[in-house]
Amino acid sequence: MKLAIGGVIALIGAIIAVWLHIPLPWMLGPLLFIAISRMASAPVACSANLRYLGQWGIGVSLGLYFTPYVVSVIAQNIWPILAGMVFAICLGLYGTLVFRKIGGVDLKTAWFSSAIGGASEMTVLSEKYGGRADLVASAHSLRILTVVVVIPIAFQIWGVVGTDASLPGPRIIDLSGLAILAALTASSALLAGFFKMPNGWVLGPMFVAMGLTMSGIELSALPDFVSKTGQLLIGWSLGDKFRPGFFRAAPKFLLSVIFCSLSSIFLAFCFALLLDQTTSIPLATLLLGLAPGGIAEMAITAKVLQLGVPLVTAFQVSRMALVVIITGPLFKYFVLKHSED
DSSP, X not given: OHHHHHHHHHHHHXXXXXXXXXXXXXXXXXXXXXXXXXXXXXXXXXOHHHHHHHHHHHHHHHHTTOOHHHXXXXXXXXXXXXXXXXXXXXXXXXXXXXXXXXXXXXHHHHHHHHOSSOHHHHHHHHHHTXXXXXXXXXXXXXXXXXXXXXXXXXXXXXXXXXXXXXXXXXXXOOHHHHHHHHHHHHHHHHHHHHTTOTTHHXXXXXXXXXXXXXXXXXOOOOOHHHHHHHHHHHHHHHHTTOOTTHHHHSHHHHHHHHHHHHHXXXXXXXXXXXXXXXXXXXXXXXXXXXXXXXXXXXXXXXXXXXXXXXXXXXXXXXXXXXXXXXHHHHIIIIIIHHHHO
């Protein structure tokens, strides 16, 4: 029953957001309505399987953008992507300082709360090293919520108009091809989940669809409702992370998360301005690529606003991979060792 009520509220949120012309209505509407409902103790819920289904849809739709031409464009912009990876590590260090000085939490909790990528992986690592896993999970949820709400609304206020008309490789819906595409990408998602690949339900399908598109194999385009349903399910699952008394649990820390998220967006904007002087990538695309959000959320924003989906995805995926790989070792061999010495 809670699941059914949650679905109805998420759909109502999307419809109202469309009516109000809110940016990213199919994600932001469900996210905000479900988050408010959860914090108001309404009987709503979301299944992890629904979140996975939404991530699968977004992953497939992203992979279909990677035509040979688009891949060549990304290859020509490798150095800004590498710069974005380094910038993400710097943001993590900045967040650690903010959470220690303003949030008043211990070093372990601050470190894993500030890593820009792999929310579930950071929560697990914080448990492993003795940090506050509940605060780490809350920090990442609130960070993504802040970024997902602030950036699209800011773009709308500033009148940012997409100049990247990148289109997916396949343009025609073929039912038999769509069935094969769904089977291949779903299998890759299950395989990625089995091997505990970070963001496996996004990246597994994305890499398979990407490989097909890059090879010139066009099985089928995705129906528009798949993308909108994926956005709705992701917004619903993000909103479901909030609980009654969320902001009363550790108000000082959560306020520091909001401050850090907003200031990180500003720093990303400043760094995007710097990169804009030496690259042909549009400023808005650079900002989305550098923004401290999630892969799916920032890619959806880029897709809806036509702001360079493949480049934003490349920025976000590379950043996430680096952060997930090095955050634990950096803490173990530098931070932990230094504190023990």
